[in-house]
Each structure stands twice: as structure tokens, then as C-alpha cells.
Amino acid sequence: MLPVWNRNPAFTITRASHVVLTARDLDASAHFYTDVIGLVLTERDENTLYFRGLEEAAHHSLVIKRTTGDAQAERIGLRVQDASDIDKAAEYLNSRGIVTTEPDVPFQGRTLHFTDPVGNLMELCSSMDVVDRRMQEFHTFRSGQPQRIDHYQLVTHDVQTATDFYSDLGFRLAEYTATDGTEELWGSWLEVKGNTHDIVFTNGTGPRLHHFAYTVPDASCLIHAADVAGSLGFGDEIDRGPGRHGLSNALFLYLRDPDGHRVELFNTHYQFIDLETDPIRWDTSDPRRAQQWGMPASERWWFEASEFPGQPVQKPLLEASPITLESYLSVH
Ligand SMILES: [Fe+2]
The missing domain is CATH 3.10.180.10 (2,3-Dihydroxybiphenyl 1,2-Dioxygenase, domain 1)
Structure with missing residues (x-):
């Protein structure tokens, strides 16, 4: 059955934004995503890698966290228009019986976590730290x-x-x-x-x-x-x-x-x-x-x-x- 499209939703989602994964070997992940794929490594610490695409001004579109267990998908990130959408999203989701939490997430503005009705772990993000776009640094472009x-x-x-x-x-x-x-x-x-x-x-x-x-x-x-x-x-x-x-x-x-x-x-x-x-x-x-x-x-x-x-x-x-x-x- 075709869905009913709501053109005036309770809050404004603007785009697919970032994904958070876990991995067992961060050095192997860093090599793969920079050398084989061609992403920019924005930042890394002992337990986390943050990557972005060449034209992206947002701090990260891919986060990889170290795990000693199974590598999994931790969060699917969507951007909302601004911080007020976090409040509107919480109100809308809570009214439908969906539990929300608002964690502090590094390099991100207000962020809301929820589980969608089919079990996906989702993250709404209202802003991110801004970094330089690399889209005209052609001499640095790699692989894809x-x-x-x-x-x-x-x-x-x-x-x-x-x-x-x-x-x-x-x-x-x-x-x-x-x-x-x-x-x-x-x-x-x-x-x-x-x-x-x-x-x-x-x-x-x-x-x-x-x-x-x-x-x-x-x-x-x-x-x-x-x-x-x-x-x-x-x-x-x-x-x-x-x-x-x-x-x-x-x-x-x-x-x-x-x-x-x-x-x-x-x-x-x-x-x-x-x-x-x-x-x-x-x-x-x-x-x-x-x-x-x-x-x-x-x-x-x-x-x-x-x-x-x-x-x-x-x-x-x-x-x-x-x-x-x-x-x-x-x-x-
Ligand atoms: Fe695809």
C-alpha cells in the first residue's frame, strides 16, 4: 500500500547526515576509509575515528568506534533544521509512545536518540562543528x-x-x-x-x-x-x-x-x-x-x-x- 506523505510534519528533517559503526581494529578502518575509499579523516582519538567527504563542511559523516565485541551499526544519523526541531521531535515521538533520550555527542549540537518502529537505532542531529571543505584541493583527492x-x-x-x-x-x-x-x-x-x-x-x-x-x-x-x-x-x-x-x-x-x-x-x-x-x-x-x-x-x-x-x-x-x-x- 502506498504511504500517505505528510508535507507538514511535526519537525523538519533535512537530509541523511552520518552513520556510527563499531569496528575491532581502528588502524585497519582508518586505512580502508582513507586509502581505499578516499574519505578525509577529520579527527581520531584512542577509541574513535571521524571521517567526512571531500566537500563536506560538517565535522563527520562516518564515525567508527572501537569494540572488542561484534562489529555492528550503532546509529543512523539524520539532520534536522535546527535545535527547536529536537524539542518538536521529542514531543512528537513521545506522543506516539517512542522513548527518546538527549545525549551529549562530541562535535554535535543537540542530538536526540530514538528507536524507530522497526527497530533501527536513530540519531537526530541539529548541528555539527564546521570544518573546511576540501572540494577544490584536487591534489589531495584519493581513490573514489x-x-x-x-x-x-x-x-x-x-x-x-x-x-x-x-x-x-x-x-x-x-x-x-x-x-x-x-x-x-x-x-x-x-x-x-x-x-x-x-x-x-x-x-x-x-x-x-x-x-x-x-x-x-x-x-x-x-x-x-x-x-x-x-x-x-x-x-x-x-x-x-x-x-x-x-x-x-x-x-x-x-x-x-x-x-x-x-x-x-x-x-x-x-x-x-x-x-x-x-x-x-x-x-x-x-x-x-x-x-x-x-x-x-x-x-x-x-x-x-x-x-x-x-x-x-x-x-x-x-x-x-x-x-x-x-x-x-x-x-x-
Ligand atoms: Fe544505495
Whole structure:
């Protein structure tokens, strides 16, 4: 069922902002994200790494914290317009029975934590320390030359509930996949910043973070990132691509970091602002939604993702078997 978009939500979310992960070896993470991906390491201390993209003026879009346990996804960050939105968000969420806390988070202004109805651990952030943009320091650009964080894909057992919740927070449906011949949602691509998605929900065992994504300047950066990954010994960690999605029309490359977290580099997607344009619908049986050419994604890409601490995963409500590389090759 298509969601009802709330154009006047209780508070204003402006964009996907940052992701917080845990990792077992910070030196390995620092090497991967600076040398293989090309992010800027803004700051590090004994237990934390803070990264940003080349054009970002915000202090961080990726935080990696040391853990001695399993590496997990700790928080999904969204920016709100200003500090007053933190109060409005707390009031709205509390009125729906959602518990909120307001922790002090380094390098961030007022910040609100909550767990969304499908179990994702979320963080609303009202401001961040400002640092210099590196977008014209071309001599420092490395590997994929990631410019800015763009979106997250979250695996959830209940796409409908997740889609309805974020639609009421002002997210607009840009594209979706549905069971053939129905409007039964298998995946939803939801945006607030004017292109096709800030958050994606796909049907599967969740809550889990499937990937977070950075934009790159052009397609050649994806090829160069793949070459750099290969030359630095991370060739096997290219999880999928290069290729072109049907959904959102982006060229993409996915890599796994030393702890198995998945990061996407992509050449951005199209504008989605005008109100008269309807969301694009794809049948789940249509392989061109996932890739316009080339082989389907591997089982590893479809089924492996990062869990959240203390959040038990649930089996999906919809039965769906994506076309994987392994299943494709078994019949071709
Ligand atoms: Fe993506």
C-alpha cells in the first residue's frame, strides 16, 4: 500500500547526515576509509575515528568506534533544521509512545536518540562543528574521491510500517518495488533532500544496515576506486559492481570494510522535487530494477548486513526470493 506523505510534519528533517559503526581494529578502518575509499579523516582519538567527504563542511559523516565485541551499526544519523526541531521531535515521538533520550555527542549540537518502529537505532542531529571543505584541493583527492554522504539502505522485516512511519516524518516516496500486480511494498526509496532517496527500506531479516553511500564526481572514480581496492589487496571486498541500477538510475560500486560493513560509491541520482511526478513502480520480478546490465548481485550482497546492538532481528513478513548471482548462474 502506498504511504500517505505528510508535507507538514511535526519537525523538519533535512537530509541523511552520518552513520556510527563499531569496528575491532581502528588502524585497519582508518586505512580502508582513507586509502581505499578516499574519505578525509577529520579527527581520531584512542577509541574513535571521524571521517567526512571531500566537500563536506560538517565535522563527520562516518564515525567508527572501537569494540572488542561484534562489529555492528550503532546509529543512523539524520539532520534536522535546527535545535527547536529536537524539542518538536521529542514531543512528537513521545506522543506516539517512542522513548527518546538527549545525549551529549562530541562535535554535535543537540542530538536526540530514538528507536524507530522497526527497530533501527536513530540519531537526530541539529548541528555539527564546521570544518573546511576540501572540494577544490584536487591534489589531495584519493581513490573514489567521495564528496558527501547521501543515503542509507536498511533491511527491515516490515517495509510497510517503516515506510508509513517515515512518510509521516516528511519523507516522500520516489520509487518502490512491489509484489507483481499489487501495491504490496517490498522496498521503498524515500527522500527529504530533493533527490531520489535519503533512506531505503528493503524486505528482509532486520533491523540491519545494508549500506551507506557517498557520491563521487563521475563514473571514472568508480573504476579508479575498484583499481585502488585491487592494488591494495581489497579486490575481494568489492561486493557488487560497477553497474547501473534501474532504481534511481545511479552507477554504483559496493565495497565491504574490514569489519564487513558495506559502503557504496555512486555517481548520484536524479532530482525529485516537482510535486506532479509520481513515484516509479517496479515489479519484484523485474531484474532491471536492480541492475540495467551485467550479472545479478551475489547472495553475499543480498543477505549480509550489519546488525544493531541489542536489537533482535526478525524474519520478513513478505516471502521474496531475489534473483542472486548464484541462482542466475544455476539456470544459465
Ligand atoms: Fe544505495
